[in-house]
Amino acid sequence: xxxxxxxxxxxxxxxxxxVTGYGLVLASGEKLQGVAYGAWRLPARRPLPSRLLALYNAxxxxxxAFRPDEVAIEDFYVGQVxxxxxxxxxxxxxxxxxxxAGLPVSLYRPLEVKRAVAAYGLGDKAQVxxxxxxxxxxxxxxxxxxxxxxxxxxxxxxxxxxxxxxxGLSGESER
Amino acid sequence: xxxxxxxxxxxxxxxxxxVTGYGLVLASGEKLQGVAYGAWRLPARRPLPSRLLALYNAxxxxxxAFRPDEVAIEDFYVGQVxxxxxxxxxxxxxxxxxxxAGLPVSLYRPLEVKRAVAAYGLGDKAQVxxxxxxxxxxxxxxxxxxxxxxxxxxxxxxxxxxxxxxxGLSGESER
Numbered sequence: 160x161x162x163x164x165x166x167x168x169x170x171x172x173x174x175x176x177x178v179t180g181y182g183l184v185l186a187s188g189e190k191l192q193g194v195a196y197g198a199w200r201l202p203a204r205r206p207l208p209s210r211l212l213a214l215y216n217a218x219x220x221x222x223x224a225f226r227p228d229e230v231a232i233e234d235f236y237v238g239q240v241x242x243x244x245x246x247x248x249x250x251x252x253x254x255x256x257x258x259x260a261g262l263p264v265s266l267y268r269p270l271e272v273k274r275a276v277a278a279y280g281l282g283d284k285a286q287v288x289x290x291x292x293x294x295x296x297x298x299x300x301x302x303x304x305x306x307x308x309x310x311x312x313x314x315x316x317x318x319x320x321x322x323x324x325x326x327g328l329s330g331e332s333e334r
Numbered sequence: 335x336x337x338x339x340x341x342x343x344x345x346x347x348x349x350x351x352x353v354t355g356y357g358l359v360l361a362s363g364e365k366l367q368g369v370a371y372g373a374w375r376l377p378a379r380r381p382l383p384s385r386l387l388a389l390y391n392a393x394x395x396x397x398x399a400f401r402p403d404e405v406a407i408e409d410f411y412v413g414q415v416x417x418x419x420x421x422x423x424x425x426x427x428x429x430x431x432x433x434x435a436g437l438p439v440s441l442y443r444p445l446e447v448k449r450a451v452a453a454y455g456l457g458d459k460a461q462v463x464x465x466x467x468x469x470x471x472x473x474x475x476x477x478x479x480x481x482x483x484x485x486x487x488x489x490x491x492x493x494x495x496x497x498x499x500x501x502g503l504s505g506e507s508e509r
Contacts, residue, residue: 207441208433215430243415247422252430254423255390258383 167320168194170227171313172218173305174249176242177201179214180305183225184295184313191317193295195225196306201249211252218256230257231316233308234266267315272308275315287311342495343369345402346488347393348480349424351417352376354389355480358400359470359488366492368470370400371481376424386427393431405432406491408483409441442490447483450490462486 166187173180182196199217201210222230232253257264267275276290288300288307294314301307341362348355357371374392376385397405407428432439442450451465463475463482469489476482 206439208429208439211426211429212433240415240418243418244422244425247419248426248429250419251386251423251426254383254386255427255430258387264381264383 167229167317168225168227169229169231169313169316169320170222170225171231171233171309171311171316172253173233173308173312174246174253175305176245176249177203178303178305179249179253180303180307180309181218181221182291182301182306182310182313183227184310184317186317186320191294191314193291193297193301193310196301196310198303198305198309207248211248214249215252215256218253219259222256222260222262227262229263229265229316229320231265231267231312232257233272233312234268265316265319267312267319272311272315275318276311342404342492343400343402344404344406344488344491344495345397345400346406346408346484346486346491347428348408348483348487349421349428350480351420351424352378353478353480354424354428355478355482355484356393356396357466357476357481357485357488358402359485359492361492361495366469366489368466368472368476368485371476371485373478373480373484382423386423389424390427390431393428394434397431397435397437402437404438404440404491404495406440406442406487407432408447408487409443440491440494442487442494447486447490450493451486 166185169184169186171182171184178198178200180196180198183194185192185194199214201214205213230253232250254264276287276294288302288304291297291307291310291314292300295310301310341360344359344361346357346359353373353375355371355373358369360367360369374389376389380388405428407425429439451462451469463477463479466472466482466485466489467475470485476485
C-alpha cells in the first residue's frame with residue numbers, strides 16, 4: 160500500500176492440511192469490506208502431487224479473478240512434524256502463486272491474527288467468524304470456518320498496513 | 335516403467351532446507367548410469383516466496399532439460415516442526431513441478447534409500463557418496479552430498495521398478 164492509494168485489496172489465505180480457506184478484503188480508509196470468501200478442499204483420494212497441483216491452480220485462478228494488491232497468509236503452529244510437513248506443502252502453493260503473480264506476501268502467526276481481530280471485540284478463537292462478520296458487516300457468519308480464518312488474516316494485514324501508513328513507514332510488506 | 339521399455343530415466347531429488355540435490359539416473363536392464371547431478375542452493379537473503387519460486391523454476395528447467403520418465407523424491411524425518419515446515423515447502427516445489435509435467439512421483443524414506451544402496455555394499459549413511467560412485471561407476475564421488483543423496487534416491491527407485499517388473503506388477507509408481 161502506497162500512501163497515495165485509497166483502496167487496497169488483500170487476499171487472505173489460511174492453509175490447512177485438508178481445507179484451505181480464502182477471503183478477499185477491501186480496505187478503504189477506515190472501512191473494511193469482505194468481498195468474497197470460501198475454501199478449497201483437497202480431494203483426499205488423489206495422489207499428493209495432483210492434490211497440490213489442484214490447489215496451486217485454484218489459488219492462481221483466485222489471484223487472477225480477485226486481482227489482490229497483497230496476499231496475507233496465516234503462519235501456524237502445529238505440534239506434530241507430519242502435520243507440519245503437510246501444511247508446509249500447502250502453504251508453499253500459496254507462496255508460489257503469489258510470487259509468480261509478483262505480489263507482496265505477508266505471514267501472520269495465529270496469535271497476531273487473533274489479536275488484530277480481537278482488538279475490535281471478542282477474544283475467543285472459536286468466535287473468529289462472529290468477529291469477522293461484525294468487522295466486515297456481513298449478513299451472516301462466513302462459512303466454512305477456514306474462510307472466516309482467511310478473512311481474519313486479510314483483516315489483520317489491512318490493520319498492519321494502516322498502522323504502517325500512520326507511522327509513515329514504507330508500504331513494503333514482504334516479511 | 336512398462337515391461338516393454340528398455341531404458342528409464344529417473345530424476346532423484348533430495349529436498350533440504352538450504353540445499354536441494356538432484357541426480358539423473360538411467361536404468362537399462364541391469365545397468366545403472368549416473369548422467370547428471372548437482373544441487374540448488376536457496377539464496378538465503380531473498381524472501382521466502384521468491385526463494386521458492388527460484389527453486390520451482392530450477393526444478394522445472396531440470397525436468398525440461400533431462401526429460402525424466404519418473405521422479406523420485408526423498409521423504410524425510412525431521413525432529414523439529416519448524417524444519418518440517420521448511421522442508422515441506424521445498425518438497426512441494428518438486429511435487430508440483432513433477433505434477434505439472436505429468437510425471438509419476440514416488441517418495442522414499444531415508445531408510446529405504448539407504449537399504450537400496452546398501453544392498454550393494456556398505457551401510458553407513460556417511461558413505462552414500464562412495465556407494466553411489468561405485469554403483470554408477472563414476473570417476474569420482476558426486477558432490478555436494480545432496481547430489482549424492484539425490485542420485486541414491488533415483489537408484490532406489492530404479493531398483494524398486496526393476497523388482498516390480500520382475501514380479502510382473504504394474505508399472506504404476508505413484509504411491
